[in-house]
Amino acid sequence: MDIVVMSRVLFGSSMGFHIIYATIGVGLPIMIILAEIMYWIKKDKDYALMARRWTKGFAILLAVSIASGTIVAVLLSLLFPNFMEIVGQVISLPFQLEIFAFLIEAVFMSIYLYAADRLPQGLRVLSIFFVAMGATASAILITDVHAWMNTPAGFEMTESGAIINVNVMEAFFNPSFVVTAIHVTLSAYMTVAFLVASIAAIRLMKRHISNEERAYHKKALMISLYLGAAMSLGTAINGHETAQMLHEQNPRKLAAAEGLFETTTYAPLSVGGYTSLEDGRVKYAIEIPYALSFLAGDRFDTEVIGLNEFPEELWPPLYVHILFNVMVGIGTLLIALSFLALFWKVVLKKDFPGWMLGLLVVGGPLSVIAIEAGWCFSCIGRQPWTITDVLPTADAATKSSSVSILLFTFLTLYVVLLFVTGFVMRYYFKRNPVEKDLAAQ
Amino acid sequence: MEASTLAITILWSLLFIYAMLGSLDFGAGFWGMIYGKDDRTNAGQIANRFLSPTWEVTNVFFVIFVVALVSFFPFATTMLSSLLLVPVGLGLLLLTIRTTFMVFANHANRYQNILRITSGITGLIIPALLVSMLPITLGGFVEFVDDYPQLLYGKLLAHPTLYMHIAFGLTTELFISAVFLMDYSKEAEDWSAYHTYRKHALWLGPISIAIAMLTIGTMPEEASWIVDNIEANPVWFGLSVAFFILGYASLYIKSKHGRKGLARLAMTFIIIQYGIAIYAYGLAHLPYLIYPDLTIADSFTDPSIFYKLLVVYAAGFAILVPAFILFWRLFLKDQRYLKQQ
Numbered sequence: 191m192d193i194v195v196m197s198r199v200l201f202g203s204s205m206g207f208h209i210i211y212a213t214i215g216v217g218l219p220i221m222i223i224l225a226e227i228m229y230w231i232k233k234d235k236d237y238a239l240m241a242r243r244w245t246k247g248f249a250i251l252l253a254v255s256i257a258s259g260t261i262v263a264v265l266l267s268l269l270f271p272n273f274m275e276i277v278g279q280v281i282s283l284p285f286q287l288e289i290f291a292f293l294i295e296a297v298f299m300s301i302y303l304y305a306a307d308r309l310p311q312g313l314r315v316l317s318i319f320f321v322a323m324g325a326t327a328s329a330i331l332i333t334d335v336h337a338w339m340n341t342p343a344g345f346e347m348t349e350s351g352a353i354i355n356v357n358v359m360e361a362f363f364n365p366s367f368v369v370t371a372i373h374v375t376l377s378a379y380m381t382v383a384f385l386v387a388s389i390a391a392i393r394l395m396k397r398h399i400s401n402e403e404r405a406y407h408k409k410a411l412m413i414s415l416y417l418g419a420a421m422s423l424g425t426a427i428n429g430h431e432t433a434q435m436l437h438e439q440n441p442r443k444l445a446a447a448e449g450l451f452e453t454t455t456y457a458p459l460s461v462g463g464y465t466s467l468e469d470g471r472v473k474y475a476i477e478i479p480y481a482l483s484f485l486a487g488d489r490f491d492t493e494v495i496g497l498n499e500f501p502e503e504l505w506p507p508l509y510v511h512i513l514f515n516v517m518v519g520i521g522t523l524l525i526a527l528s529f530l531a532l533f534w535k536v537v538l539k540k541d542f543p544g545w546m547l548g549l550l551v552v553g554g555p556l557s558v559i560a561i562e563a564g565w566c567f568s569c570i571g572r573q574p575w576t577i578t579d580v581l582p583t584a585d586a587a588t589k590s591s592s593v594s595i596l597l598f599t600f601l602t603l604y605v606v607l608l609f610v611t612g613f614v615m616r617y618y619f620k621r622n623p624v625e626k627d628l629a630a631q
Numbered sequence: 632m633e634a635s636t637l638a639i640t641i642l643w644s645l646l647f648i649y650a651m652l653g654s655l656d657f658g659a660g661f662w663g664m665i666y667g668k669d670d671r672t673n674a675g676q677i678a679n680r681f682l683s684p685t686w687e688v689t690n691v692f693f694v695i696f697v698v699a700l701v702s703f704f705p706f707a708t709t710m711l712s713s714l715l716l717v718p719v720g721l722g723l724l725l726l727t728i729r730t731t732f733m734v735f736a737n738h739a740n741r742y743q744n745i746l747r748i749t750s751g752i753t754g755l756i757i758p759a760l761l762v763s764m765l766p767i768t769l770g771g772f773v774e775f776v777d778d779y780p781q782l783l784y785g786k787l788l789a790h791p792t793l794y795m796h797i798a799f800g801l802t803t804e805l806f807i808s809a810v811f812l813m814d815y816s817k818e819a820e821d822w823s824a825y826h827t828y829r830k831h832a833l834w835l836g837p838i839s840i841a842i843a844m845l846t847i848g849t850m851p852e853e854a855s856w857i858v859d860n861i862e863a864n865p866v867w868f869g870l871s872v873a874f875f876i877l878g879y880a881s882l883y884i885k886s887k888h889g890r891k892g893l894a895r896l897a898m899t900f901i902i903i904q905y906g907i908a909i910y911a912y913g914l915a916h917l918p919y920l921i922y923p924d925l926t927i928a929d930s931f932t933d934p935s936i937f938y939k940l941l942v943v944y945a946a947g948f949a950i951l952v953p954a955f956i957l958f959w960r961l962f963l964k965d966q967r968y969l970k971q972q
């Protein structure tokens with residue numbers, strides 16, 4: 191493999207690893223706050239227990255998200271030094287701010303974890319609130335850098351490659367920042383809601399559990415369904431705006447996402463299938479007439495630009511169509527699932543049938559897959575650029591041949607850590623089952 | 632002051648903070664391993680109790696350092712990253728193993744032992760890797776191939792100065808952490824741990840100073856510039872030794888309860904000592920980041936951007952100070968936390 195490819199694989203897989211834990215780190219504090227609030231309102235001890243148990247899980251996962259985050263932060267400079275040289279001059283502000291967000295999160299997390307029993311209730315809720323703020327803020331700030339890579343702003347580049355006329359604020363509020371930040375935040379909350387729902391559903395599918403335990407898991411399931419339904423709907427509505435942003439800012443990426451070669455009005459939306467270069471169209475797809483034009487501009491006669499307007503060497507890999515479809519498909523499915531489940535329970539007032547619990551079990555993992563697909567779409571869809579139309583990936587990467595050593599050691603580390611975290615979570619929660627905690631109340 | 636001088640001073644201060652916090656953190660991991668199973672003293676427990684809430688804050692300072700480096704000196708990234716790819720990469724790998732296993736250990740009691748050993752051993756190797764980067768910056772270990780800097784691994788690994796730097800880093804780490812944990816045990820009124828750490832501070836102190844001096848003698852020929860600069864600055868290094876002597880002497884002074892050692896005073900002197908030494912060393916290192924190819928002036932960002940970033944730092948730390956005070960009171964002062972079983 192050549193050095194540039196190895197750097198890309200190493201960085202991409204490190205991010206793919208970090209994002210699993212990072213997403214949970216962003217979303218879980220919100221669930222904990224909800225449980226604390228429910229406890230405050232209803233005075234039902236089950237909710238206090240929920241908050242405590244989720245916090246334990248959070249503490250285990252947090253270690254991995256901090257460690258992997260430290261890895262990606264340093265790898266970024268090690269693997270893409272020429273990229274970071276420009277970042278350092280133009281968009282270092284979010285990185286700086288992010289650190290303070292981390293510090294706030296770290297300090298209050300320690301307080302919430304190790305000093306909760308010494309704090310009054312109000313201060314306890316306040317500290318978990320700061321944890322949530324810190325985590326969400328850090329996600330938004332790092333997303334800002336990513337958004338700036340997609341839609342760079344706030345500087346000019348001379349012929350010789352020097353950076354001049356830097357405008358920090360313009361770079362910070364680059365054209366895709368706000369819409370992307372909202373998308374990332376909502377999708378993280380949504381993912382954690384579905385993950386918690388998965389766990390509750392697994393427990394509820396067991397036959398021999400006590401009534402207390404069943405009641406406990408139902409409460410957890412309801413919190414996560416409400417949050418999941420709201421957030422998945424929000425993610426989709428905002429995803430629509432994100433697609434419109436692409437239509438305006440980076441039509442090449444939207445064309446690749448949809449496998450559209452010819453510029454057209456009344457463009458159809460291709461769902462599924464794969465983009466075939468030879469045929470110049472998406473094969474085996476279901477076509478929804480006019481839908482792409484409507485998605486891009488809210489009107490059926492919107493003109494959508496096709497790939498043929500661009501030289502072929504500037505096309506991203508065509509398989510991004512699949513990644514995009516996976517994300518949107520899962521998003522649509524989970525909206526349907528969560529609303530159906532709520533309708534069943536709240537309106538029809540019936541118990542969840544087994545098949546529905548089964549679907550909810552897969553909802554969490556699907557949501558994580560959507561996150562991975564979305565990020566990979568966004569980063570791979572930017573190729574061959576690291577900073578769109580400014581810095582080609584081949585020029586951004588390091589030339590040091592030692593990357594190969596790191597690639598294989600880090601990939602091994604990630605696989606091992608995935609297993610070990612799974613093992614430790616299982617071990618801990620097997621040792622401390624809900625029944626035991628419920629009995630101790 | 633020149634903007635770039637101010638920037639390197641801030642960066643250097645962050646390094647100083649990280650060196651202190653890192654010494655405590657990694658050192659505590661090592662002591663936790665040594666005394667974890669020893670029933671005669673609570674030294675292991677004390678080390679772990681300190682470690683649980685603090686490692687995150689320490690880690691953040693590492694990230695701050697990296698981010699500040701890239702944003703103050705963006706033109707240094709290309710050279711630094713190509714030289715330091717492997718040592719930093721391995722450091723990250725070990726840091727990850729350490730962080731995750733340390734937290735896992737708190738949740739899986741049966742595996743305490745193997746996890747404690749991991750934390751102890753990485754507590755030695757990581758600082759060793761970090762200090763091994765110092766000699767690289769001094770000259771003699773870098774070669775340009777097609778305009779691209781390469782680290783001469785063979786030469787570095789065969790050179791005694793590398794091993795002296797490592798010995799210096801490790802003895803210093805253990806000395807600082809022993810003095811600090813002595814003070815921490817005193818706060819917890821745990822006298823068995825107190826005496827254990829005092830005992831170690833007594834022998835580690837003189838050794839660390841002796842090794843520090845010997846290290847200067849092992850520097851390669853290409854690094855003679857920094858030796859000259861150090862020798863041109865006798866006042867600062869003299870002051871540093873003076874504070875060491877004051878700190879060391881405080882370990883012998885009897886407190887009013889008749890116990891030997893004024894831990895808080897000793898720690899204060901030792902921190903001042905390392906502060907002076909680190910700044911004096913930094914001064915001698917100027918104007919180079921990497922001798923002779925990279926100076927701070929060449930790598931510095933646009934000064935107007937730098938001043939904007941400075942405002943952000945000031946505001947950020949102002950907000951954080953109250954949080955740190957709360958943190959301090961809860962974990963380093965609160966008797967209910969310090970004395971729990």
Ligand code: HDD
Binds near residue numbers: 366373429568
């Ligand atoms: C649970 C996860 C999830 C779900 C269900 C969705 N998304 Fe998404 N999407 C993401 C998670 C995500 C993400 C991982 O968070 C991305 C990657 C980069 C980013 O900014 O957000 C993303 C990026 C992303 C982009 C690319 C932005 C860019 O490259 O600049 C578009 C156009 C959409 N999304 C659109 C949608 C639409 C129309 C959805 C309809 C349901 C949708 N997303 C659901």
Ligand code: HEM
Binds near residue numbers: 212216
């Ligand atoms: C959008 C994707 C990302 C999200 C949602 C995210 C979120 C998180 C979260 C929740 C944590 C744990 C925070 C803590 O408790 O301290 C974390 C840690 C970290 N992340 Fe990410 N992150 C993302 C991408 C990145 C990227 C691209 C970088 C590198 C440039 C990065 C750098 C870090 C660092 C350095 C840490 C450790 C901070 C510490 O020492 O506490 N993250 N991230």
Ligand code: HEM
Binds near residue numbers: 573577
């Ligand atoms: C959090 C989830 C993320 C995932 C799963 C992800 C995935 C990837 C993948 C697969 C690549 C390789 C693309 C290719 O070369 O074909 C890549 C490249 C890259 N990503 Fe992301 N990414 C994520 C977030 C981010 C963020 C938040 C940033 C910016 C702060 C970022 C910056 C980069 C950079 C600099 C590269 C290398 C240069 C390039 O290939 O363009 N990524 N990422």
